[in-house]
Amino acid sequence: MNLPFRVIDVGLRTGRFNIAFDQAMLELHQEGLIGDSLRFIHFEPVALVGRHQGLSAELDLEYCSAHGIQTGRRITGGGAIYLDRGQLGWAMVFRRGTFGSVSLAEVASLLCEAAAAGLRMLGVDARFRPRNDIEVAGRKLGGTGGFYDGDSLLYQGTVLVDFDTAAMLGALRVPRAKTAKHGLDSAAQRVVTLRELLGARTPSIQQVQDALLEGFRSHLGAQFVQARVTEQEMHRARALHDKQIGRDEFVAEIDGPPDGAEVSVGSHTGAGGTIVAYVRREGARGQRIGQVMITGDFFVAPPRLVFDLESHLRGVEVDALDAAVAAFFAEQAPGTLSVTAADFQHALAAAIDTVVSAEH
Numbered sequence: 346m347n348l349p350f351r352v353i354d355v356g357l358r359t360g361r362f363n364i365a366f367d368q369a370m371l372e373l374h375q376e377g378l379i380g381d382s383l384r385f386i387h388f389e390p391v392a393l394v395g396r397h398q399g400l401s402a403e404l405d406l407e408y409c410s411a412h413g414i415q416t417g418r419r420i421t422g423g424g425a426i427y428l429d430r431g432q433l434g435w436a437m438v439f440r441r442g443t444f445g446s447v448s449l450a451e452v453a454s455l456l457c458e459a460a461a462a463g464l465r466m467l468g469v470d471a472r473f474r475p476r477n478d479i480e481v482a483g484r485k486l487g488g489t490g491g492f493y494d495g496d497s498l499l500y501q502g503t504v505l506v507d508f509d510t511a512a513m514l515g516a517l518r519v520p521r522a523k524t525a526k527h528g529l530d531s532a533a534q535r536v537v538t539l540r541e542l543l544g545a546r547t548p549s550i551q552q553v554q555d556a557l558l559e560g561f562r563s564h565l566g567a568q569f570v571q572a573r574v575t576e577q578e579m580h581r582a583r584a585l586h587d588k589q590i591g592r593d594e595f596v597a598e599i600d601g602p603p604d605g606a607e608v609s610v611g612s613h614t615g616a617g618g619t620i621v622a623y624v625r626r627e628g629a630r631g632q633r634i635g636q637v638m639i640t641g642d643f644f645v646a647p648p649r650l651v652f653d654l655e656s657h658l659r660g661v662e663v664d665a666l667d668a669a670v671a672a673f674f675a676e677q678a679p680g681t682l683s684v685t686a687a688d689f690q691h692a693l694a695a696a697i698d699t700v701v702s703a704e705h
Contacts, residue, residue: 347568348381349568349570350381350382350561351379351380351382351383351569351571351572352383352384352569352571352572353384353573353574353578354387355384355574357389358386358387359389359391360388360393360417361391361415361590361591361596363434364393364419364420364590365582365583365589367420368420368582368585368590369578369581369585370382370384371438371497372581373577373578374439374497375494379575379577381439381443382438382572383435383561384435384437385434386433386434386435386436388428389415390412390413390415390428390512391428391429392414392415392416393417393425393426393428394416394417394418394425394596394599395418395423395425395490396418396422396648397599397640397643397645398418398599398642399600399640400418400596400597400600401601402518404416404518405515405516405517405518408516409516412512414512417590418599420499420590420648421490421499421644422492422643422645423477423490423618423643424618424642426488426517427509427512427513427516429509429512431505431506431508432503432505432507432508433503434501434502435502435503436499436500437456438499438500439498441493441496441498444565449491449498449644449646453477453489454473456500456502456565457502458473459560459563459564459565460487460489460502461473461479461560462564463558463561464479464487464553464556464560466559466560467543467548467553467556468543471486471487477490481542482537484534485505485535486504486505486537489502490644491644492645492647492648493647504557505536505538506547506548506553507539507540507547508538599640602638607626608625609626609696609699610622610696611695611698611699613688613691613692613695616683617643617685617688618643620639620641620689621639621640621641622639622689622692623638623639623640623696624637624697625637631663632664633661633663634658634660634662635660636655637655638655639651639654643683643684643688654673654689657669657673663697666693667690670693673686674686
């Protein structure tokens with residue numbers, strides 16, 4: 346294969362602008378104004394929540410404010426992350442059938458295997474760990490995630506070259522359960538950097554970029570050509586940043602349970618991540634769903650699917666909740682990377698059971 350990809354780099358930027366640029370690339374690719382592309386990303390200190398996560402539940406906002414760490418919300422799912430100049434980010438946007446794979450799980454495996462192969466050229470035993478991590482001896486060297494929107498796919502990843510562990514531990518509220526399942530005592534032990542692994546032989550950011558490109562080139566059959574950022578990309582990114590992604594209202598869009606005294610919460614953790622459901626019931630006997638909010642560290646495609654599901658469930662009879670979820674997913678036929686209709690049903694059932702238990 347000889348698949349052409351342009352390679353661009355907009356230099357050091359804030360987290361919110363970098364997210365806006367990702368969205369701009371996706372939109373322009375959908376409109377046919379840019380071709381398949383790979384962008385290298387560099388961050389000012391930022392703590393980012395996933396598209397469906399609650400802001401205050403995941404980040405210590407006081408710590409972030411006191412230490413000059415910006416907060417932001419990604420347009421992809423997954424968990425909260427801390428990024429600064431010690432990490433290298435990459436993002437690819439391309440057509441659905443570019444590599445012959447259709448499902449997001451297949452694409453994730455393909456791209457992570459390619460990235461890991463590139464990193465092995467630097468002298469570390471990097472391996473893909475499903476569903477979306479790149480690890481060395483069980484410790485996370487990089488994370489990835491992405492989603493389809495129409496015929497275009499945005500897929501992103503990071504590489505921990507160096508790391509401010511204190512800043513990460515201060516900015517993120519990392520549950521002990523998340524590290525315990527990996528047999529690790531702390532969040533700091535869960536991750537590893539190229540500097541820790543290689544010491545004086547730690548490569549420069551440019552060398553890491555070159556290694557990733559070689560991994561993608563050899564495993565994907567892609568041809569990478571250095572290119573300039575287009576005026577359209579910069580204009581669209583600035584507009585998205587100023588009108589939505591860079592605004593505090595967007596970052597705090599999900600932050601706590603729905604309004605109302607009768608709110609119950611339930612959660613479900615499966616292979617694809619954790620889903621947390623907040624449910625407010627209404628009606629004389631609380632037999633109807635008044636409002637639902639769904640958060641968590643999962644991936645769905647497209648991300649707006651969760652908000653559509655929340656709207657779909659308003660007014661549904663409690664006894665018909667499972668059927669309503671199943672009908673929604675059957676009609677939408679989403680491309681999900683990590684979770685299924687059954688996972689949502691389990692989380693919602695847990696919330697309903699909480700209400701029933703409270704009533705008795």
